[in-house]
Amino acid sequence: MEIVSDAARWYAIYTKPQEEGRADSNLAAWGVETFSPRIRKRRLNQFTGLAVYVSQPLFPRYIFARFDAERMLHKVCYTRGVRGVVSSDYTPLVVEDEIIALIRSQVGEDDFVQLGEELKRGDEVRISDGVLRGMSGVFDRAMKDRERVTVLLTTINYQASVTVERAAVQKTPRAVCNA
Numbered sequence: 139m140e141i142v143s144d145a146a147r148w149y150a151i152y153t154k155p156q157e158e159g160r161a162d163s164n165l166a167a168w169g170v171e172t173f174s175p176r177i178r179k180r181r182l183n184q185f186t187g188l189a190v191y192v193s194q195p196l197f198p199r200y201i202f203a204r205f206d207a208e209r210m211l212h213k214v215c216y217t218r219g220v221r222g223v224v225s226s227d228y229t230p231l232v233v234e235d236e237i238i239a240l241i242r243s244q245v246g247e248d249d250f251v252q253l254g255e256e257l258k259r260g261d262e263v264r265i266s267d268g269v270l271r272g273m274s275g276v277f278d279r280a281m282k283d284r285e286r287v288t289v290l291l292t293t294i295n296y297q298a299s300v301t302v303e304r305a306a307v308q309k310t311p312r313a314v315c316n317a
Contacts, residue, residue, distance in 0.1 A: 146171075146206045148233040150224040151214070158195045161219030168213055171204040175241050178250045180305045189303065196241070196251050200224075202233060257309060263289055267306035274310065275300075 151172075153161040162174045175196040183190050195201075199221075205214060207223075207230050215222060223230045246252045257263065261277040270291075278288040278299065287304050 146204050148173075148202050148204045148235060148238050149207065149214075149230050150233055151201050151203050152221045152224055153199050153201060153219055154221050155199065157219035158199065158201050159219075161217060162201055164217045164219055165201075165203050165214065168210070168217065170210065170214065172201055173203075173238060173242070174201040175245065175251045176249070177253060178248070180303075189305075193250070202238060257287065257307070262310040263307045264310050265289065265302060265306055266308050268302060270300065270302060271306075277307070277309075280304065 151161060151165070158174055162172045165172050176193050177196050178191045179194045181190050181192060182188070203214060205211075211223065211230065214220060225231060241251065244251045244253075257277045257280070259277060259279060263275055263277050265271055265273050265275070273291055275289040275291040278290050280287050281301065285304055286301050287307055288299055288301050289307060290299050
């Protein structure tokens, strides 16, 4: 296997199924810096209908590790939980520092990657879930818990303010006119 660089670089690690955490902790035991971005996924409990949040990998079966491939590639490849290092023609593919920095910049205070677009007051939105599904309105503000938002509904001859789950609101694309 040909190694291009002798400096520590970021690589994508392909893990065994559902063993991202195991690979992460075992690589850390070797002194390898790792980055395993996670997201909070909203699911509805089928019995109660209540929202339940679970932690999931942003990239299932993949984590990132920073190491000197010339010295550590063999150890990394044979670490428990690791299936292999993402490679091309038997050469590990380097993940640029800028990509890792971009993903890290999206990690919030709760250590989860923040997905989705930021809503600003006045944005046109559509409710995509719940009893108000399909209704349109204007985004007003986020509530203190950041899980709920206030939307000003706009219907024929009636305007109302409602509070709904943030996950149920999507920004409506604006129409662009060509002259």
